[in-house]
Amino acid sequence: MFTLPHLKPIKSYKSIALLTSGGDSPGMNPAIRGVVRAALNSGIESVYGIQRGYSGLITADIHKLTSRSVTNIIQRGGTMLKSARCLEFKEPAIRAQAAQILRDKNIEALIVIGGDGSMAGAHLLTEETGIPVIGLPGTIDNDIPGSDDTIGFDTAVNTALDAIDKIRDTALSHERLFLVEVMGRNSGFIATQVGIACGAELVIVPEYAFDLHDLCVTLAQQRASGQGSSGIIVIAEGKDPGLTSRIAYQLEELGQDPKICILGHIQRGGSPSGHDRMLASCLGASAVHYLLAGFNDILVGVRQGTIVDIPLRKVISEKKILDRNIFDITTLLHK
Numbered sequence: 001m002f003t004l005p006h007l008k009p010i011k012s013y014k015s016i017a018l019l020t021s022g023g024d025s026p027g028m029n030p031a032i033r034g035v036v037r038a039a040l041n042s043g044i045e046s047v048y049g050i051q052r053g054y055s056g057l058i059t060a061d062i063h064k065l066t067s068r069s070v071t072n073i074i075q076r077g078g079t080m081l082k083s084a085r086c087l088e089f090k091e092p093a094i095r096a097q098a099a100q101i102l103r104d105k106n107i108e109a110l111i112v113i114g115g116d117g118s119m120a121g122a123h124l125l126t127e128e129t130g131i132p133v134i135g136l137p138g139t140i141d142n143d144i145p146g147s148d149d150t151i152g153f154d155t156a157v158n159t160a161l162d163a164i165d166k167i168r169d170t171a172l173s174h175e176r177l178f179l180v181e182v183m184g185r186n187s188g189f190i191a192t193q194v195g196i197a198c199g200a201e202l203v204i205v206p207e208y209a210f211d212l213h214d215l216c217v218t219l220a221q222q223r224a225s226g227q228g229s230s231g232i233i234v235i236a237e238g239k240d241p242g243l244t245s246r247i248a249y250q251l252e253e254l255g256q257d258p259k260i261c262i263l264g265h266i267q268r269g270g271s272p273s274g275h276d277r278m279l280a281s282c283l284g285a286s287a288v289h290y291l292l293a294g295f296n297d298i299l300v301g302v303r304q305g306t307i308v309d310i311p312l313r314k315v316i317s318e319k320k321i322l323d324r325n326i327f328d329i330t331t332l333l334h335k
């Protein structure tokens with residue numbers, strides 16, 4: 001359960017729009033539902049859905065949503081508004097064009113559901129054009145500074161765990177070592193949480209450096225001495241696409257026979273967990289409440305169970321730190 005802030009409505013908006021941007025995440029749909037229903041039930045006359053993130057904004061692919069438009073989506077993965085990565089939005093002239101499209105349609109404010117990149121776009125849009133924006137953290141990566149949680153993280157972790165529990169069965173039967181790659185190009189939050197919760201022997205994340213050779217030698221020695229009849233190594237994909245294969249290759253050189261399993265985009269799909277539906281619904285409704293209370297240029301996130309606002313400037317200028325003590329729990333518990 002979350003604690004919601006008490007916000008007094010001091011502004012009135014006739015018309016707002018929302019979009020989902022960046023990598024989709026399970027829970028974006030309930031967040032859309034939360035925004036649309038809260039807005040229409042709080043006196044905002046029109047809510048527009050923008051298709052394909054910032055791409056649909058700059059091509060004016062914008063359509064009116066009603067309360068019925070968001071029926072039966074709370075349990076669905078993906079995003080009914082579709083998502084995209086739109087590189088043109090990094091250009092100031094394109095953002096000015098986007099703002100003009102919103103003005104032409106009399107849309108007075110924008111709610112952006114996405115990850116850290118999407119928040120950078122949202123911040124620049126309001127800073128340069130004055131269009132009020134509110135951001136919601138929608139990413140499986142959980143890498144938004146200032147918010148303990150993001151919409152989709154819990155579901156992605158549980159999807160990976162479900163797969164790894166199955167891998168563990170066959171790993172035990174054959175006394176094999178598995179290298180399981182999870183998502184997270186720049187961050188190891190998924191890998192760490194998944195690694196701890198599946199009882200992994202080792203977790204590898206982009207945040208903490210390691211020596212590939214030493215690591216493989218230790219692993220091979222442990223297995224040669226009969227430690228562990230099965231093994232699960234959880235590896236965050238990181239920036240280097242070949243990392244998991246390189247670890248496998250080194251282990252093979254040391255006489256091991258590791259199997260690779262890349263979970264990939266499976267983690268981005270599926271029905272959002274109860275936790276993510278609750279988080280998304282509360283954040284969606286709160287985004288509207290913050291907007292009506294006169295806030296702008298903020299991300300609505302969650303800290304210690306309380307819905308909070310974080311300035312977008314802060315969100316985009318900081319990096320969320322993966323706590324070393326949490327990361328070390330894996331090593332501490334596997335023996």
Ligand SMILES: Nc1ncnc2c1ncn2[C@@H]1O[C@H](COP(=O)(O)OP(=O)(O)O)[C@@H](O)[C@H]1O
Pocket residue numbers: 021022023054084085086087088089090091114115116117118119120121122124138139
């Ligand atoms: N620095 C930036 N300036 C303006 N727009 C940006 C910036 N970074 C990202 N965006 C916009 O946000 C989109 C999503 O960002 P991305 O990093 O791919 O995903 P996420 O928001 O999930 O982290 C980009 O495709 C682009 O349209």
Ligand SMILES: O=P(O)(O)OC[C@H]1O[C@](O)(COP(=O)(O)O)[C@@H](O)[C@@H]1O
Pocket residue numbers: 022023024114115116117138139140141183184185186237268
């Ligand atoms: O599907 P794509 O575009 O290859 O992106 C993969 C990346 O997207 C994510 O799933 C989510 O990242 P974002 O939320 O920043 O978009 C990362 O974990 C992964 O590295």
Ligand SMILES: [Mg+2]
Pocket residue numbers: 022115116117139141
């Ligand atoms: Mg991101």
